[in-house]
Structure formats: C-alpha cells, structure tokens
Amino acid sequence: VNELTAREMLGDTAKFPRWSIAYKYPAEKQQTVIRDIKVQVGRTGVLTPLAILDTVHIAGSNVSRATLHNLDFIREKDIRIGDTVIIQKAGDIIPAVVEVIKENRDGSEKEFEMPTHCLECGALIVREEGEAAYRCTGVNCPAQRLRNIIHFVSRNAMDIDGLGPSIIEQMIEKDLIETAADLYYVKAEDIAEMDKMGKKSAQNLINALEKSKTNPLYRLINAFGIRHIGEKAAKILSAKYKTLDNLRNASVEELTEIADIGGKMAQSVVEFFMQEQSIAFIDKLEKAGVNCIDDSEDSIIDRRFEGMTFVLTGTLSKYKRSEAGKIIENYGGKTSSS
Ligand SMILES: [Zn+2]
Known part of the structure; x- marks a missing residue:
C-alpha cells in the first residue's frame, strides 16, 4: 500500500505497520559437487571448514563456496570431498550444505581431516574438551x-x-x-x-x-592473550612463579595444584610456552628490555585467610590434606597439624 491516506486508515498494530508485509527471502536450494574442503583461520583463531563447490547460480548469485561450520557438522552429515550435495542460500546468508546425496557416491570420495598445524602460521591446532571449535594457538598467526x-x-x-x-x-x-x-x-x-x-x-x-617496559609481570602475562588466562590468573601466576622463565618451565600438574588455576588454564599455559613462536616472541620482548620478573615481596594476592590457622585432621572429602594446606597458604592462612 503506497498511498499515505490509506496507510493512516489501516493504522498500526503494536509492532508492525499493517500496510507492510515483511518480505523474507525464500531459501533456494541447488545441487552441486564438493571439489575440496579448505580451512579458514578466523580472527579469533577458530578454524572454519569451507566447501569448494562447482559454481551454481542460486538466490541471485553465483556460489562456489559453502560453510561447513565445524568438524562435528561434517561428521554428523557425513560430508566427504567429492560428494554431491544440496546447498541452500537465503538472502545474504552464507550458503550452507544441507544434504548429501549418498546415492551418487562412487567410492572415490574422501573424508576430511582437520589440519594439525595452522596453514597460516604453522602453530599447533588444538581442540578443547567439550568445544566444537578447533583453534590456532600461534601468537604470530597472521590471521589473528x-x-x-x-x-x-x-x-x-x-x-x-x-x-x-x-x-x-x-x-x-x-x-x-x-x-x-x-x-x-x-x-x-x-x-x-x-x-x-x-x-x-x-x-x-x-x-x-x-x-x-617497567610494567609488573602480570600485565605482560595477561597481554600474551593465553586462552583462559585473564588478569586475575595472570596475577596468580606472576606471584607464584616470579619470572617468565620459571613459568615457562611449569608443568600442567604443577600449575593445576595452584588454587584457582584449573585444568584448561594449565593446559593452555603449557601449550603457549611450548610454541616456537611464543619463545621467539618472548625473546624479542626481553631483548627490548620489557620487564619479565616479579620482584614484589608479596606472593599472596588474596588474603582472605590471613591471621587464621587451620588444623587439618582426618580425611577430607574434596582435597588431599597437602592440597588443602596449599590452598590455605595461597590465601595467606596457616596450617597446623594438631
Ligand atoms: Zn595460525
């Protein structure tokens, strides 16, 4: 309805003017073949597999790529290189593979595997437990x-x-x-x-x-952008290890023993310091004169147990006695055996 008077007569509902009908792009489908599956590294380091297709005309444009989201999606739909597939596109949305036509298979199709190392920078690719995403861990990754x-x-x-x-x-x-x-x-x-x-x-x-260059060490640790290591964890690690060299040599087991440092955090710290890129990066910072040590006297950041003495006896349900003792000391408390 284009006439203004008519619009006024029809009036508005609470949400939409009655004279306009929302126009949705109809989703169009097309059949094509996946020639290859390539991996793209995003700005956050997440790897996205992309299907390289025989070009088809769909929803008003030529399409030769479709997103495959992640490896779980590929496995779930059992998508292989060489497969005939149905792709769908609606409006400006990135085309997606919606179906595999398995009857068209001749046995030459290949299963796709995620790369173990980043194609952009060569760093290790990791997948964290419970996550669909694969990620590049390189500090020097051009994509990131x-x-x-x-x-x-x-x-x-x-x-x-x-x-x-x-x-x-x-x-x-x-x-x-x-x-x-x-x-x-x-x-x-x-x-x-x-x-x-x-x-x-x-x-x-x-x-x-x-x-x-004279910043406290925790700022530098936070600046590394190690996954799961934010400001708070950086402070804990700085206070505990005092130098980057010490932190670099810490094992997952050792790190996990620290109160407030979980398994995922420990894992990503170790993975970070393992990378050649990280080592070169840190060397360059050290040579520039960036402070890599924590010379503050106090290694305790959180003093919630200060002035308290804990007597640990019997069997504890959640921790070993030695672990509980460490946690108490990390918070400024003391332990006594009797
Ligand atoms: Zn990379």
Whole structure:
C-alpha cells in the first residue's frame, strides 16, 4: 500500500505497520559437487571448514563456496570431498550444505581431516574438551595478528596509550610490525609519517612504549592473550612463579595444584610456552628490555585467610590434606597439624 491516506486508515498494530508485509527471502536450494574442503583461520583463531563447490547460480548469485561450520557438522552429515550435495542460500546468508546425496557416491570420495598445524602460521591446532571449535594457538598467526596486538596494548594488559586499532593496522600494513614485540623496535620517524600522526604524537607513543617496559609481570602475562588466562590468573601466576622463565618451565600438574588455576588454564599455559613462536616472541620482548620478573615481596594476592590457622585432621572429602594446606597458604592462612 503506497498511498499515505490509506496507510493512516489501516493504522498500526503494536509492532508492525499493517500496510507492510515483511518480505523474507525464500531459501533456494541447488545441487552441486564438493571439489575440496579448505580451512579458514578466523580472527579469533577458530578454524572454519569451507566447501569448494562447482559454481551454481542460486538466490541471485553465483556460489562456489559453502560453510561447513565445524568438524562435528561434517561428521554428523557425513560430508566427504567429492560428494554431491544440496546447498541452500537465503538472502545474504552464507550458503550452507544441507544434504548429501549418498546415492551418487562412487567410492572415490574422501573424508576430511582437520589440519594439525595452522596453514597460516604453522602453530599447533588444538581442540578443547567439550568445544566444537578447533583453534590456532600461534601468537604470530597472521590471521589473528591485529586482534592479538590490540589485546596486548589494552588497558588491562600492557596499557599503552595512543595505540588505537587504526594505528596498529597501519603499522601492520607498512610491515613495521608483525607481533606486539615489534612495537618496541618501531622508530619515531616511521610513526610520525603515518596517517593522523605527527612528530609529537609519535614521541608520545614512544614514551608510552618505554614506560610499559617497567610494567609488573602480570600485565605482560595477561597481554600474551593465553586462552583462559585473564588478569586475575595472570596475577596468580606472576606471584607464584616470579619470572617468565620459571613459568615457562611449569608443568600442567604443577600449575593445576595452584588454587584457582584449573585444568584448561594449565593446559593452555603449557601449550603457549611450548610454541616456537611464543619463545621467539618472548625473546624479542626481553631483548627490548620489557620487564619479565616479579620482584614484589608479596606472593599472596588474596588474603582472605590471613591471621587464621587451620588444623587439618582426618580425611577430607574434596582435597588431599597437602592440597588443602596449599590452598590455605595461597590465601595467606596457616596450617597446623594438631
Ligand atoms: Zn595460525
């Protein structure tokens, strides 16, 4: 209905004007063949398998790729390379494979396997328990570069003023940096030449970078962006291990014994320090003079048990007695055997 007076006469319902009918794109389907399955690394490091298809015209466009979401989806639908499939597309939504025509199989179809190492950076690919996603763990992964550096400089991490995403993007584009560690090697002249920067803001940024070198160790640990390790866990690890070298050598078992460090956290810490990329990254930071030690006297962050003495006797239901003792000490309490 296009006439304004008519619209007014019809009036509105609570949610929609009565004169307009929501137009939904009808979902269109087409048959095609999967020639290959490729993997894309997203900005968060998550791997997404993509079907490479014989091009078909569907819902107003030519389609030669369809998302396969994750490995569970591929296994559930039993999708193989070489399969004839039905794909569906609606509006601007990414086309998806909805059905495999198994009668068309001739035995030459191949099962897809997730890569064990990232195609972009070579780092280890991990899948966490209970999660569908496979993830690249590389600190130097080009796919995750921008996001990692933005996290590194953020307020709760290294807190570097004057280094917004657009400047980081420019630095990456101009090949001034690959990882956050390279920030400490950028020259003021190069920064001054960038868009929206001048001599003064370049010098301010150099000063901010210089200042961040003396940050407490927990900030650096948080800045690494290790999965499951946020500010709180970074503080605990910094207080416990005192140097990055010590932390680097910690085992999963040892880490899990620390109160508030769970199995997933311990696992990702060990995986992080195992990577060659991480080692090179840390070396570069150390050479630039970034503080890698915690010289604060106090290794206890949370003092909720301070001044209390606990007597541990008998059998405890949740912990071994030695474990319970450690937890109490981590919180500033004391234990006594009788
Ligand atoms: Zn990668």
